[in-house]
Amino acid sequence: MKKAFLCLLLATVYTASAVPLDDGFPENNMHYPRFIEFPDGDGNPHLVDLEDNVDRVVMDAVNRNPANNLYLLFTRRNPRNSQQLIMNNANSIRNSNFNPNAPTVVIAHGWLSNQNTGLNPTIRDAYLGKGEANVIVLDWRRLAMSNYVTAANGVPAVGRGLGQFLRFLSSTTGARLNSMHIVGFSLGAHLVGNAGRELGGQVARVTGLDPAGPLWNFNRNRLGPNDAVYVEAIHTDGGYTVGGLGIGSNIANADFHPNGGISQPGCLTNICNHNRAWELFAATVTYNHLIARECSNGIQVSLNTCRGRVFHMGNDDLRKSGNGVYRVDTQRRYPF
Template identity: 35%
Template structure:
């Protein structure tokens, strides 16, 4: 009981009990947890995991609802989404077409369905042809406390999977033409979506998967390379807001994966974190990000992968059938960010 009390006290007063700053390793012995204003506070690993356990217990006891909404965009309604539900009436009245591939987009913390990332990725795919683009809105992403949003991730992923399962069973959606695309916390939602579908999702794209409160050595509690036939991670703020160690079967490291050119005075990491979305949207529409194959992720981070371009392009639609390993990606400081025509 004394130990539990002490851990609880430390979790509430992290600055008192925390590991000295010189000994902190973000993602290893604790995490820098983001606040809505862009600042961070440190929590030791044991304290943070206790806090998550407390929140999970509150969720269970309170039977907290976790609302998730879905908006469908197609060539017929490219800018005004149709809200859809898992009912025959809703889907048959919409422009959903099972003959077309489907792309599901999931936003991250503090964002919503109206956030710019959804528009950019939606427009990129619709510029390529006929797709069902489903934008997910999960309200718990807007919780003031980041940890509260983290705790909601498994439930949200299950609800997205339930919608996909319904579209497969009742309306002919094909999993082998389905991509689930998530940014930051949304990348882990995408992972839980893949874990809960009745069959294997073809591709998951993790755009700088969130690091705070997720452990690399607990792959079943985050996005991992087994959550779909192919998982690609585009890692742009590694070691801060995103993972530095490889997450996807194909892991891509623009500018080495930590910081991005053109993100001046990026103290919070938000600019570099968001570049994963910008790069991916450009990659979908222009297929212009050349890559160098690396021996391991550390070589990618240190930009020690030679100067010869591989045949692989970051974000390419064909990657599921040919890509495995870690890749360094040269990028420009302004659009177009890719440097291959």
């Protein structure tokens, strides 16, 4: 009798809180309500109508010229003042501090954000504090400042534009695609996936930081495991819960679910949970200290009973490789 009760209890826990561990989606992850709150780059909530009209003027402009964004270079020679790199303008690159022998990291922000949004300087400083690197901040505000539905629809085009820019950068400087790591947050996570896809999956790494959930569950343009040599996703606000902002499902080669992937220590809101993804990542670039355990199923993720192999979450290792689903427990405050 006790064994039967325990099985029923575990089944209930799994149904209520387990993360999906395959390519499908649980029933309660299929639909978001029409109206949700989604944060801007400063963490302020905005009411989003997921049935809003697409702004065709903006979309036409994005589709005509997907490379029409700002590419801002930071290096140890100019850690605070950016140099603008311009698509199809070789002199803008040759006259910059770009070093083809150093690793290149691209950071893509999310919705209602821009080059000054918190994740950009935080991740930039983590890399430049670690060693020589070309840190390129992608400012795609022209689309990102549109309504959420328009921004989501334009993400693939901006991602393709980023891929085209990186191909041009490579051909101009000789920098190898396997020395590049593309990092994106929220909508930006799907954007960098499309960039990697444009390059035939040849970039060394793509990292999705809590990839956005609304409008992406069944979207063929979402981040995927073939978008780079190694694709990693860090899920901190799983989208299968009410109000979750991240997709929650496993979509990469390696999917990490810090603290179970739903709520984070020290956070009381979904917005805090969502932003914790880039905060955790930046900390791992500096310290490489968050060591996860591989999980066999969703019950293990939820109940924190994963006993598989260990694997570092995040970090700046361009040769990183691995597969599986992982849980790591963190602290409430930096460096977590």
